[in-house]
Amino acid sequence: xxxxxxxxxxxxxxxxxxxxxxxxxxxxxxxxxxxxxxxxxxxxxxxxxxxxxxxxxxxxxxxxxxxxxxxxxxxxxxxxxxxxxxxxxxxxxxxxxxxxxxxxxxxxxxxxxxxxxxxxxxxxxxxxxxxxxxxxxxxxxxxxxxxxxxxxxxxxxxxxxxxxxxxxxxxxxxxxxxxxxxxxxxxxxxxxxxxxxxxxxxxxx
Numbered sequence: 001x002x003x004x005x006x007x008x009x010x011x012x013x014x015x016x017x018x019x020x021x022x023x024x025x026x027x028x029x030x031x032x033x034x035x036x037x038x039x040x041x042x043x044x045x046x047x048x049x050x051x052x053x054x055x056x057x058x059x060x061x062x063x064x065x066x067x068x069x070x071x072x073x074x075x076x077x078x079x080x081x082x083x084x085x086x087x088x089x090x091x092x093x094x095x096x097x098x099x100x101x102x103x104x105x106x107x108x109x110x111x112x113x114x115x116x117x118x119x120x121x122x123x124x125x126x127x128x129x130x131x132x133x134x135x136x137x138x139x140x141x142x143x144x145x146x147x148x149x150x151x152x153x154x155x156x157x158x159x160x161x162x163x164x165x166x167x168x169x170x171x172x173x174x175x176x177x178x179x180x181x182x183x184x185x186x187x188x189x190x191x192x193x194x195x196x197x198x199x200x201x202x203x204x205x
Contacts, residue, residue: 002030003106004066006039006058007077012114014170016077018177019117019185020106023200031075034065042068056094063098063105073203074098077108082142084111084192106203111139111192115153117180119160120188124179126164134160139189 003020007013017031039061062074078087088109095105110117119138122128135141135156143150148158158168166172185193 001073002032002069002071003073003075004032004034004062004069004071005075005077006034006036006062007108008079010170011173012077014174015114015118015177016075016108018174019180019182019196020075020200022180022182023197024204034062039065056090059091059094059098059105063103066103072102073104073106075106075108075203077114079113080109080111080192082112084109088192088195104203106199108196109192110196111189112142113153115157116141117185117189117193118173118176119153119157120193121180121184123181123184124176125160126166129160129163131163132156132159137188139191139193 005013005016007016013033017029020031021027021029036058039058042061042064059074059076062076066072066074076091078091080087088107091107091109095107098105116138118124119134119141122134138153138156141151141153141156143152143155145152145154148155161168161172182197186197
């Protein structure tokens with residue numbers, strides 16, 4: 001079985017497959033990243049009862065791509081970026097007609113960014129972070145992205161990585177995701193990661 005995933009960038013793709021496999025306790029899943037430039041070239045799956053709107057037109061293209069490749073499993077990622085509830089609900093609404101046509105759909109929406117999830121388990125790092133320590137509530141972090149001293153999750157994670165001389169890249173993200181404990185992430189990120197666990201478990205039912 002192949003799951004076709006659309007996510008925002010290479011570091012997201014480094015993280016998400018590890019987390020899906022951990023939740024489902026299945027390391028044999030084939031999870032393929034379908035990039036935006038590929039989706040832009042896809043003719044959408046045309047049925048009169050399947051509608052699409054605005055930013056989420058790529059969901060329909062992803063479903064079409066999946067069907068063309070003999071799969072009915074899609075996963076769509078978008079960071080919350082200050083609009084967690086709105087972004088999650090918009091994706092779910094676009095899923096409705098697809099599900100009615102037999103396509104299995106998974107929404108992946110971290111609150112506020114996927115770096116929030118990576119800041120949840122101190123045991124996923126070479127040693128316990130101390131300068132700075134990991135935040136108790138990483139989902140509540142927010143700030144200006146272009147201010148390196150802000151509490152934007154990406155900036156906080158970068159400061160954590162710097163204390164271990166770790167490079168801020170997809171390999172490092174993958175290592176953290178692979179080492180992270182699902183229960184720790186759920187405990188520290190009870191809003192969006194707990195929802196991700198529930199949705200992922202229901203995805204393959």
